[in-house]
Amino acid sequence: MSTASPTPVSTSPLTYPDLFIGGEWIAPTTDARITVSSASTELPLGTVPAATEADVDRAVAAARRAFDDPQGWSQWEPSRRAAALDRFADELSARKSETAVRVSAQNGMPIRFSSAVEGTVPSTVLRYYADLVRADPGPENRTSQVFGSTEVQRNPVGVVGAIIPWNFPQTLAFFKLAPALAAGCTVVMKPSSETVLDAMVVAEAAIAAGLPSGVLNIVPGSGRVAGAHLVAHPDVDKIAFTGSTDAGRGIAETCGRLLKPVTLELGGKSAAIVLDDADLPSTLKSMFAVSLMNQGQSCYICTRILVSRPRYHEFVDGLTEMARSLTIGDPLDKSTIIGPVATARQREIVENYIAQGVAAGARITTGGGRPADFDRGHYVEPTVFADVDNSFTIAREEIFGPVLSVIPFDDEDDAVRIANDSNYGLGGTVWTTDLDRGRSVAARVDTGSIGVNCYTMDHGSPFGGVKDSGLGRELGPEGLLAYQQYKSVYLP
Missing domain, CATH: 3.40.309.10 (Aldehyde Dehydrogenase; Chain A, domain 2)
Incomplete structure (x- = not known):
């Protein structure tokens, strides 16, 4: 085996003083912080606030307001949401080199892979779902088996809690964000504490793209406190999680008790x-x-x-x-x-x-x-x-x-x-x-x-697994359906 020559990392650590909640940077409720270190040099790369349960509450409240707004995101015409997702994709593409560097520095992914995957997949998946909802024919009219007809609607499920792992933090985030946003849901995203600096780029891109206030909120958390609070929160309507099977079991137990839909993409062998x-x-x-x-x-x-x-x-x-x-x-x-x-x-x-x-x-x-x-x-x-x-x-x-x-x-x-x-x-x-x-x-x-x-x-x-590898599917039209719920409207 051979070794490659070292490459200098960032000259000074990045510092983010605030959290991205409600479409803006706001001060956290405590001084607790997450410090991210380089997988290759073990030196600090940057710090971000560590969201508390109170910060998660603020993020969920912002997402709830955005979803419930009668003129808001969930009520927009699909074509209007699609145009916003295309702008979001453009802003992420403009930042893809910085995103790739941050991912590689944090988790050790070789830059040749992070550039090809982490830097490009988010915008690609956003555009895929923008096109999918733009072409959506809308409610389906069915001839009733009894009398009259039935209009079958597919409506957004609500506020989504998205919990992201550290191995492909951008790709796996947008496997959730893209279909959820396209469906009309609002999202509270909790990135892994090992890879939070690339999540800040997502916030910057969301602001530049003009996503409405509260449609996307990002709450980095240390340990499992913030994630557990997000999963059990009464105003969160669905959870999407990628991570270990053990953690997935705990999330599934909570969601099962609360009768809350959940998508789990877990381990493999x-x-x-x-x-x-x-x-x-x-x-x-x-x-x-x-x-x-x-x-x-x-x-x-x-x-x-x-x-x-x-x-x-x-x-x-x-x-x-x-x-x-x-x-x-x-x-x-x-x-x-x-x-x-x-x-x-x-x-x-x-x-x-x-x-x-x-x-x-x-x-x-x-x-x-x-x-x-x-x-x-x-x-x-x-x-x-x-x-x-x-x-x-x-x-x-x-x-x-x-x-x-x-x-x-x-x-x-x-x-x-x-x-x-x-x-x-x-x-x-x-x-x-x-x-x-x-x-x-x-x-x-x-x-x-x-x-x-x-x-x-x-x-x-x-994409998804069977047995201990998870529940539900991401990607494709099936990934969009995971963020929608059916309503039958009976007509004479």
């Missing part, structure tokens, strides 16, 4: 199935993007690699060479492929899992430690485990780091059995030279999404 007829050179060339991108800190990626037994050793050798060749470095250096994991705590978790893999008898073919050339930063070498059984902890639990487990299988039935022998079901891939065979195997895998010889998240198609 997806399987890549490499069939015996797979073209190994092209498969290995594509394997990084579906397994190690963003240091393995992606919920849908394939961290279990299931390989046909006759091809197993050849594939392990190729995967080992691929992982070993990845350039580790400063996330702000364009040549970096592998940056640090987001936090010191996350590195500790990853290293714990690596130790468990060794103790269980799995064989490390590359990696397993910290790169020697870095005396600071939360770096972990890309690590490949061979001789893994699907019962091992490293094959059962989400590691959220650059650690892969390679598991042999005997035939297609065995591969599907192993793939489905998991508490999770979010992503997955099948690799073969026979597309029909690949589609047939993919159809048998119990998961919310799966690719054949590729994996790419399509903004126009639903």
Whole structure:
């Protein structure tokens, strides 16, 4: 493996004194603050106020007023909302370079990826939903099964609480914000405390785009107090959450008790199935993007690699060479492929899992430690485990780091059995030279999404998981429906 030369980070930390609530910057209720540090240098990047329960109350009240306004956002014609979303997208696009740098500095995502994803997806998704509601034909008239007719309306669900993780903070924020705003909902967003500086760019773009007061509010919180208060708030009508399965269970329990709709995009332990007829050179060339991108800190990626037994050793050798060749470095250096994991705590978790893999008898073919050339930063070498059984902890639990487990299988039935022998079901891939065979195997895998010889998240198609990977769907028209509720109006 190689290393990239360091790149200077910001010369002085950013300081935001106020919170974005009700369309303006307002003073927080306390002096408590969140300090964000660089994943690569461990130096401070900036500070923002830590929202209290009282601040969350103010944000929810602003969102409630904006939603209930009889001339407000929820009552606007869809085309008018769409035009506002297009302006919002334009303002985010104008700030995409700054957004990408802030994301990379905070969570360690290599700038080549944050520029392509975090800097561009928010505006792309906003424009997609703007176009979708602009073309909405409106209420559907149905012939009644009894008499007369029925007008079936789709109305905005209300005030939405959106809770965002640190791994793709911009992308996953706009998987929620874009359809919610397009539907006519108002939003209170709580970003992760590890990635709050990029959320401030969103606030600046919202102001520049002229979003009405209270339509979008941002309340950074430290720990789970602010998020828990947002989830249980009586004036919040729906929760949208991306994060760990454990946190999702707690949110689901609260929402269930309150009969509050919730969308949960949770963890994953997806399987890549490499069939015996797979073209190994092209498969290995594509394997990084579906397994190690963003240091393995992606919920849908394939961290279990299931390989046909006759091809197993050849594939392990190729995967080992691929992982070993990845350039580790400063996330702000364009040549970096592998940056640090987001936090010191996350590195500790990853290293714990690596130790468990060794103790269980799995064989490390590359990696397993910290790169020697870095005396600071939360770096972990890309690590490949061979001789893994699907019962091992490293094959059962989400590691959220650059650690892969390679598991042999005997035939297609065995591969599907192993793939489905998991508490999770979010992503997955099948690799073969026979597309029909690949589609047939993919159809048998119990998961919310799966690719054949590729994996790419399509903004126009639903994304979400089964089992412990979540409830509901984001993206596509289905993502818009998640922020609408049906009303039947019976007519004579």
